[in-house]
Amino acid sequence: MDAATFALVLRWAHFLAGVVWVGHNYSSVVQRPTYVPLQASDLIGDTSARFQSMLNREHGIFRWASVVTWSAGLLMLWQRGALPAALHLQGGQAPIGIGMYIGTLMMLNVWFVLWPHQKKVLGLVPAPVEERLRCSRITHLSSRTNTMLSVPLLFFMAAGAHGGLPLA
Template sequence: MDGATFDLLARWLHFIAGIVWVGHNYSSVVQRPTWQPLTAADLRDPDSPRLRAVINREHGTFRWAAVVAWGAGIAMLAQRGWLLPAFTLQGTLAPLGLGAWIGTLMLANLWLVLWPHQQKVLGLKPASIAERLRCSRITHLSSRTNTMLSVPLLFFMAAGSHGGHLFAG
Protein backbone atom coordinates (compact mmCIF):
# COMPACT_ATOMS: atom_id res chain seq x y z
CA MET A 1 0.00 0.00 0.00
CA ASP A 2 1.44 3.36 -0.97
CA GLY A 3 1.78 6.24 1.49
CA ALA A 4 -1.13 8.26 0.11
CA THR A 5 -3.55 5.34 0.35
CA PHE A 6 -2.35 4.50 3.87
CA ASP A 7 -2.78 8.14 4.90
CA LEU A 8 -6.31 8.30 3.45
CA LEU A 9 -7.39 5.08 5.21
CA ALA A 10 -5.75 6.09 8.49
CA ARG A 11 -7.41 9.53 8.37
CA TRP A 12 -10.87 8.09 7.80
CA LEU A 13 -10.37 5.40 10.41
CA HIS A 14 -9.16 8.05 12.88
CA PHE A 15 -12.07 10.34 12.02
CA ILE A 16 -14.85 7.75 12.18
CA ALA A 17 -13.53 6.03 15.30
CA GLY A 18 -13.07 9.45 16.93
CA ILE A 19 -16.68 10.35 16.21
CA VAL A 20 -17.84 7.11 17.85
CA TRP A 21 -15.56 7.59 20.86
CA VAL A 22 -16.14 11.30 21.50
CA GLY A 23 -19.74 11.06 20.36
CA HIS A 24 -20.40 8.43 23.00
CA ASN A 25 -19.12 10.81 25.67
CA TYR A 26 -21.32 13.64 24.45
CA SER A 27 -24.40 11.46 24.06
CA SER A 28 -23.88 10.32 27.63
CA VAL A 29 -23.92 13.95 28.79
CA VAL A 30 -27.03 14.73 26.73
CA GLN A 31 -28.88 11.62 27.85
CA ARG A 32 -27.87 12.07 31.48
CA PRO A 33 -27.22 15.79 32.05
CA THR A 34 -27.46 15.37 35.80
CA TRP A 35 -25.94 12.32 37.33
CA GLN A 36 -28.24 10.12 39.34
CA PRO A 37 -26.34 7.36 41.06
CA LEU A 38 -27.48 3.79 40.78
CA THR A 39 -29.13 2.58 43.92
CA ALA A 40 -28.44 -0.61 45.82
CA ALA A 41 -31.79 -1.89 44.54
CA ASP A 42 -30.68 -1.22 40.93
CA LEU A 43 -27.56 -3.30 41.50
CA ARG A 44 -29.32 -6.16 43.29
CA ASP A 45 -31.90 -6.59 40.52
CA PRO A 46 -30.27 -7.79 37.28
CA ASP A 47 -33.48 -6.78 35.44
CA SER A 48 -33.40 -3.23 36.79
CA PRO A 49 -34.25 -0.84 33.92
CA ARG A 50 -31.53 1.59 35.07
CA LEU A 51 -28.87 -1.13 35.22
CA ARG A 52 -30.00 -2.53 31.84
CA ALA A 53 -29.66 0.98 30.35
CA VAL A 54 -26.08 1.22 31.60
CA ILE A 55 -25.22 -2.25 30.30
CA ASN A 56 -26.77 -1.62 26.89
CA ARG A 57 -25.02 1.71 26.54
CA GLU A 58 -21.65 0.44 27.70
CA HIS A 59 -20.90 -2.18 25.07
CA GLY A 60 -17.30 -2.40 23.97
CA THR A 61 -17.85 -0.41 20.79
CA PHE A 62 -16.81 2.93 22.22
CA ARG A 63 -13.84 1.48 24.13
CA TRP A 64 -12.46 -0.16 21.00
CA ALA A 65 -13.27 2.93 18.92
CA ALA A 66 -10.96 4.79 21.31
CA VAL A 67 -8.15 2.32 20.61
CA VAL A 68 -8.71 2.54 16.85
CA ALA A 69 -8.85 6.36 16.87
CA TRP A 70 -5.70 6.63 18.97
CA GLY A 71 -3.86 3.93 17.00
CA ALA A 72 -4.74 5.47 13.63
CA GLY A 73 -3.59 8.89 14.85
CA ILE A 74 -0.29 7.47 16.08
CA ALA A 75 0.14 5.54 12.82
CA MET A 76 -0.38 8.72 10.78
CA LEU A 77 2.17 10.62 12.85
CA ALA A 78 4.67 7.75 12.59
CA GLN A 79 4.15 7.29 8.84
CA ARG A 80 4.98 10.95 8.27
CA GLY A 81 7.96 10.88 10.62
CA TRP A 82 6.18 13.28 12.97
CA LEU A 83 5.71 11.04 16.00
CA LEU A 84 8.69 12.15 18.07
CA PRO A 85 8.52 15.84 17.04
CA ALA A 86 4.78 15.93 17.83
CA PHE A 87 5.11 14.21 21.21
CA THR A 88 8.03 16.49 22.13
CA LEU A 89 5.94 19.51 21.06
CA GLN A 90 8.35 20.78 18.42
CA GLY A 91 7.45 23.75 16.23
CA THR A 92 4.32 23.56 14.12
CA LEU A 93 3.72 20.00 15.32
CA ALA A 94 3.15 21.21 18.90
CA PRO A 95 -0.65 21.46 18.51
CA LEU A 96 -0.88 17.93 17.09
CA GLY A 97 1.39 16.77 19.90
CA LEU A 98 -0.80 18.39 22.54
CA GLY A 99 -3.81 16.71 20.96
CA ALA A 100 -1.95 13.39 20.93
CA TRP A 101 -1.01 13.77 24.60
CA ILE A 102 -4.59 14.60 25.54
CA GLY A 103 -5.85 11.64 23.48
CA THR A 104 -3.33 9.39 25.21
CA LEU A 105 -4.51 10.63 28.61
CA MET A 106 -8.13 10.05 27.60
CA LEU A 107 -7.33 6.52 26.40
CA ALA A 108 -5.50 5.74 29.64
CA ASN A 109 -8.41 7.14 31.66
CA LEU A 110 -10.86 5.00 29.71
CA TRP A 111 -8.96 1.72 29.98
CA LEU A 112 -7.21 2.13 33.35
CA VAL A 113 -9.85 3.99 35.38
CA LEU A 114 -13.31 3.88 33.80
CA TRP A 115 -13.41 0.34 32.45
CA PRO A 116 -12.08 -1.52 35.54
CA HIS A 117 -14.63 0.30 37.71
CA GLN A 118 -17.41 -0.14 35.13
CA GLN A 119 -16.83 -3.90 35.16
CA LYS A 120 -17.67 -3.93 38.87
CA VAL A 121 -20.75 -1.74 38.37
CA LEU A 122 -22.02 -4.08 35.66
CA GLY A 123 -21.35 -7.16 37.76
CA LEU A 124 -18.72 -8.46 35.35
CA LYS A 125 -16.24 -8.56 38.23
CA PRO A 126 -17.22 -9.53 41.76
CA ALA A 127 -17.82 -6.60 44.11
CA SER A 128 -20.09 -5.81 47.02
CA ILE A 129 -23.07 -3.53 46.51
CA ALA A 130 -21.24 -0.77 48.40
CA GLU A 131 -18.19 -1.16 46.14
CA ARG A 132 -20.37 -1.14 43.03
CA LEU A 133 -22.06 2.06 44.20
CA ARG A 134 -18.64 3.68 44.79
CA CYS A 135 -17.45 2.53 41.36
CA SER A 136 -20.60 3.97 39.76
CA ARG A 137 -19.56 7.44 40.89
CA ILE A 138 -15.98 6.92 39.67
CA THR A 139 -17.16 5.82 36.22
CA HIS A 140 -19.37 8.89 36.00
CA LEU A 141 -16.52 11.26 36.90
CA SER A 142 -14.10 9.44 34.60
CA SER A 143 -16.52 9.68 31.69
CA ARG A 144 -17.16 13.38 32.32
CA THR A 145 -13.40 13.98 32.47
CA ASN A 146 -12.97 12.49 29.00
CA THR A 147 -15.88 14.55 27.72
CA MET A 148 -14.26 17.75 28.98
CA LEU A 149 -10.82 16.73 27.64
CA SER A 150 -12.31 16.17 24.19
CA VAL A 151 -12.81 19.94 23.76
CA PRO A 152 -9.09 20.83 23.84
CA LEU A 153 -8.31 17.58 22.02
CA LEU A 154 -10.45 18.63 19.07
CA PHE A 155 -9.08 22.18 19.19
CA PHE A 156 -5.46 21.01 18.99
CA MET A 157 -6.23 18.45 16.29
CA ALA A 158 -7.77 21.19 14.15
CA ALA A 159 -5.02 23.68 15.03
CA GLY A 160 -2.46 21.25 13.62
CA SER A 161 -3.85 21.69 10.13
CA HIS A 162 -5.48 25.08 10.55
CA GLY A 163 -3.16 27.38 12.40
CA GLY A 164 -0.11 25.31 13.37
CA HIS A 165 2.09 28.17 12.17
CA LEU A 166 0.83 30.17 15.16
CA PHE A 167 2.70 27.75 17.41
CA ALA A 168 6.02 27.99 15.55
CA GLY A 169 8.63 29.74 17.61
Protein backbone atom coordinates (compact mmCIF):
# COMPACT_ATOMS: atom_id res chain seq x y z
CA MET A 1 0.00 0.00 0.00
CA ASP A 2 1.47 3.36 -0.98
CA ALA A 3 1.80 6.23 1.50
CA ALA A 4 -1.16 8.21 0.11
CA THR A 5 -3.52 5.23 0.37
CA PHE A 6 -2.25 4.44 3.86
CA ALA A 7 -2.86 8.09 4.89
CA LEU A 8 -6.39 7.92 3.49
CA VAL A 9 -7.16 4.66 5.32
CA LEU A 10 -5.79 6.10 8.57
CA ARG A 11 -7.82 9.30 8.21
CA TRP A 12 -11.06 7.40 7.61
CA ALA A 13 -10.36 4.88 10.37
CA HIS A 14 -9.67 7.76 12.76
CA PHE A 15 -12.80 9.62 11.68
CA LEU A 16 -15.24 6.68 11.65
CA ALA A 17 -13.99 5.12 14.90
CA GLY A 18 -14.09 8.57 16.51
CA VAL A 19 -17.72 9.00 15.47
CA VAL A 20 -18.57 5.63 17.05
CA TRP A 21 -16.61 6.37 20.23
CA VAL A 22 -17.66 9.97 20.86
CA GLY A 23 -21.11 9.38 19.39
CA HIS A 24 -21.70 6.69 22.00
CA ASN A 25 -21.07 9.28 24.72
CA TYR A 26 -23.34 11.88 23.11
CA SER A 27 -26.03 9.24 22.65
CA SER A 28 -25.78 8.41 26.32
CA VAL A 29 -26.31 12.06 27.25
CA VAL A 30 -29.39 12.30 25.03
CA GLN A 31 -30.87 9.04 26.30
CA ARG A 32 -30.19 9.82 29.95
CA PRO A 33 -29.56 13.56 30.39
CA THR A 34 -29.51 13.41 34.19
CA TYR A 35 -28.25 10.78 36.54
CA VAL A 36 -31.01 8.60 37.90
CA PRO A 37 -29.63 6.24 40.54
CA LEU A 38 -30.24 2.58 39.86
CA GLN A 39 -32.27 0.58 42.30
CA ALA A 40 -31.46 -2.98 43.25
CA SER A 41 -34.54 -4.07 41.27
CA ASP A 42 -33.04 -2.49 38.13
CA LEU A 43 -30.16 -4.94 38.28
CA ILE A 44 -32.38 -7.99 38.23
CA GLY A 45 -32.61 -8.18 34.47
CA ASP A 46 -32.16 -10.54 31.62
CA THR A 47 -29.18 -12.79 32.27
CA SER A 48 -29.66 -14.88 29.13
CA ALA A 49 -26.57 -15.66 27.10
CA ARG A 50 -28.01 -13.76 24.11
CA PHE A 51 -28.64 -10.59 26.15
CA GLN A 52 -25.19 -10.71 27.74
CA SER A 53 -23.62 -11.28 24.32
CA MET A 54 -25.38 -8.21 22.89
CA LEU A 55 -24.27 -6.08 25.85
CA ASN A 56 -20.71 -7.26 25.56
CA ARG A 57 -20.67 -6.65 21.79
CA GLU A 58 -22.05 -3.11 22.15
CA HIS A 59 -19.56 -2.18 24.85
CA GLY A 60 -16.79 -3.96 22.97
CA ILE A 61 -17.37 -1.90 19.84
CA PHE A 62 -17.34 1.29 21.91
CA ARG A 63 -14.13 0.36 23.75
CA TRP A 64 -12.25 -0.78 20.68
CA ALA A 65 -13.36 2.29 18.72
CA SER A 66 -11.36 4.32 21.25
CA VAL A 67 -8.26 2.25 20.52
CA VAL A 68 -8.69 2.51 16.73
CA THR A 69 -9.27 6.28 16.95
CA TRP A 70 -6.25 6.83 19.17
CA SER A 71 -3.94 4.51 17.22
CA ALA A 72 -4.91 5.90 13.82
CA GLY A 73 -4.37 9.45 15.10
CA LEU A 74 -0.89 8.63 16.37
CA LEU A 75 -0.02 6.82 13.14
CA MET A 76 -1.15 9.82 11.08
CA LEU A 77 1.07 12.13 13.11
CA TRP A 78 3.97 9.67 12.84
CA GLN A 79 3.51 9.26 9.08
CA ARG A 80 3.62 13.03 8.61
CA GLY A 81 6.67 13.40 10.84
CA ALA A 82 4.65 15.55 13.22
CA LEU A 83 4.52 13.20 16.22
CA PRO A 84 7.59 14.57 18.07
CA ALA A 85 6.40 18.18 17.73
CA ALA A 86 2.87 17.20 18.83
CA LEU A 87 4.20 15.28 21.83
CA HIS A 88 6.29 18.29 22.88
CA LEU A 89 3.51 20.79 22.05
CA GLN A 90 5.79 22.67 19.69
CA GLY A 91 4.73 25.34 17.21
CA GLY A 92 1.86 24.58 14.88
CA GLN A 93 1.62 21.03 16.24
CA ALA A 94 0.76 22.26 19.75
CA PRO A 95 -3.04 22.27 19.20
CA ILE A 96 -3.10 18.74 17.80
CA GLY A 97 -0.74 17.70 20.60
CA ILE A 98 -3.14 19.04 23.22
CA GLY A 99 -5.96 17.18 21.47
CA MET A 100 -3.81 14.04 21.44
CA TYR A 101 -3.23 14.27 25.19
CA ILE A 102 -6.94 14.82 25.85
CA GLY A 103 -7.76 11.82 23.62
CA THR A 104 -5.22 9.71 25.47
CA LEU A 105 -6.80 10.66 28.78
CA MET A 106 -10.24 9.80 27.39
CA MET A 107 -9.12 6.40 26.13
CA LEU A 108 -7.47 5.57 29.46
CA ASN A 109 -10.68 6.61 31.21
CA VAL A 110 -12.66 4.18 29.03
CA TRP A 111 -10.36 1.24 29.65
CA PHE A 112 -9.26 1.76 33.25
CA VAL A 113 -12.23 3.47 34.89
CA LEU A 114 -15.43 3.07 32.91
CA TRP A 115 -15.09 -0.48 31.62
CA PRO A 116 -14.00 -2.22 34.85
CA HIS A 117 -16.97 -0.67 36.66
CA GLN A 118 -19.40 -1.19 33.78
CA LYS A 119 -18.60 -4.91 33.74
CA LYS A 120 -19.87 -5.11 37.32
CA VAL A 121 -23.00 -3.08 36.57
CA LEU A 122 -23.84 -5.29 33.60
CA GLY A 123 -23.22 -8.45 35.57
CA LEU A 124 -20.34 -9.55 33.35
CA VAL A 125 -18.20 -9.64 36.50
CA PRO A 126 -19.87 -10.97 39.65
CA ALA A 127 -20.36 -8.30 42.31
CA PRO A 128 -22.81 -7.73 45.16
CA VAL A 129 -25.78 -5.48 44.43
CA GLU A 130 -24.35 -2.66 46.57
CA GLU A 131 -21.12 -2.70 44.56
CA ARG A 132 -23.02 -2.72 41.27
CA LEU A 133 -25.06 0.28 42.40
CA ARG A 134 -21.87 2.14 43.39
CA CYS A 135 -20.27 1.27 40.08
CA SER A 136 -23.25 2.61 38.13
CA ARG A 137 -22.57 6.11 39.49
CA ILE A 138 -18.88 5.81 38.60
CA THR A 139 -19.67 4.72 35.04
CA HIS A 140 -22.09 7.61 34.66
CA LEU A 141 -19.50 10.14 35.84
CA SER A 142 -16.76 8.54 33.76
CA SER A 143 -18.90 8.66 30.63
CA ARG A 144 -19.88 12.28 31.28
CA THR A 145 -16.23 13.17 31.81
CA ASN A 146 -15.39 11.83 28.36
CA THR A 147 -18.35 13.64 26.84
CA MET A 148 -17.16 16.94 28.32
CA LEU A 149 -13.54 16.28 27.31
CA SER A 150 -14.62 15.60 23.73
CA VAL A 151 -15.55 19.28 23.26
CA PRO A 152 -12.01 20.66 23.76
CA LEU A 153 -10.63 17.58 22.00
CA LEU A 154 -12.61 18.37 18.86
CA PHE A 155 -11.68 22.05 19.13
CA PHE A 156 -7.95 21.32 19.30
CA MET A 157 -8.15 18.75 16.51
CA ALA A 158 -9.89 21.27 14.25
CA ALA A 159 -7.54 24.08 15.31
CA GLY A 160 -4.56 21.85 14.59
CA ALA A 161 -5.74 20.91 11.12
CA HIS A 162 -7.41 24.18 10.05
CA GLY A 163 -5.72 26.91 12.05
CA GLY A 164 -7.58 28.76 14.73
CA LEU A 165 -4.84 29.30 17.28
CA PRO A 166 -2.11 31.92 16.89
CA LEU A 167 0.79 29.50 17.34
CA ALA A 168 3.75 29.50 15.01
